[in-house]
Amino acid sequence: MTVGVLFDIDGVLVTSWQAIPGAAAALDAVRRRAHPLAFLTNTTSRTRSEIAASLCAAGMDVTPDEIVTAAGLTAEYLRSTYPDARCLLVNHGDVTEDLPGVRLDDVNPDVVVLGGAGPEFDHDTLSRVVGLMQQGVPVVAMQGGLSWATEDGVKIDTGAYLPGLEAAGGGRVTVIGKPAPTGFIMAAALVGIDPEHAVMIGDDVANDVLAAQYVGFTGVLVRTGKFRQAAVESASGTPDHVVDSVADLPALLDALGGEPGAAD
Ligand SMILES: [Mg+2]
Incomplete structure (x- = not known):
């Protein structure tokens, strides 16, 4: 069975x-080896089309339909679990294009949907969310990331707010994207691979790598992006593989014996 790859x-x-040096060549090499692949991202500030355009501008040929976003996964979850519910969306950035069939209503919501953190996660808004939770309104988070790295330094993300909201609101938040199992399983199904034949490559040891290993994927941690050795040492598990960057992925896939459909 051919190994499939999910890229953070x-x-x-x-x-x-x-572009991270070597990323475009690595992606080309993985495509030439005919591994099924998709891109799994917690990004909630851009639509799939915008992400694909940005990757193309960075020299990587990626189409919107290859991108699995936390917003898209959440839309699927909302459509199946709360059909026709009025959703209060708290998110940084406009991703309504990736939320087809989701009814947004910030006046009288049946469900609260938390996207990516930003200035929208202010005191009044989060207080309102806690009030709704206390009334029994369910809360769905597109993803549970704790932080992300930017040129301006670290920014805290949605996952950093969730324990406080749950404690104050007296309820549980359902997390869809990474590190929740749901997103990995849905993404693997979308590319037609079983979790045991799936490789997840990411820069977040907990959210990308160990979370994927938890659902049966092979985890690959890169030493780029927000990688920190201290995070690896204090993590709750050990990555299956650690590589300097995505440039090392094609050789690793060869070593894993992915039985590619076409060699280069
Ligand atoms: Mg990442």
Whole structure:
């Protein structure tokens, strides 16, 4: 069975949308080896079309339909779990294009949907979310990332708010994207691979790598993006593989014996 690859984007292929050295060649090599692939990202500030355009501008040929976003996965979850519910969306950036069939209503919501953190996660808004939770309104988070790296330094993300919201609101938040199992399993299904034949490559040891290994993927950690050795040492598990960058992925796939459909 051919090994399929799920790529984290930020910190693996690009940093602040600039290509990481060797990323374009590595992606080409993986495509030439005919591994099924997709891009699994927690980015909630850009649509799939915008992400594909940004990757193309960075020299990587990627189409929107190859990109699995936390927003898209959340839309699928909302459509199946809360059909026709009125959703209060708290998100940084406009991703409504990736939320087809989701009814946005910030006046009288049935469900709260938390996207990526930003200035929108202010005191009044989060207080309102806690009030809704106390009334029993379910809360769905597109992803549970704790932080991401930018040129201006670290920014805290949605996952950093969730324990406080759960404690104050007296309820549980359902997380869809990384590190929750749901996103990995849905993404693997989308590219038609079983988790045991899937490789996840990411720069976040907990959110990308160990979370993927938890659902049966092979995890590959890169030493680019937000990689920190201290995070690896304090992590709750050990990555299956650690490589300097995505440039090392094609050789690793060969070593894993992925039985590629076409050699280069
Ligand atoms: Mg990343």
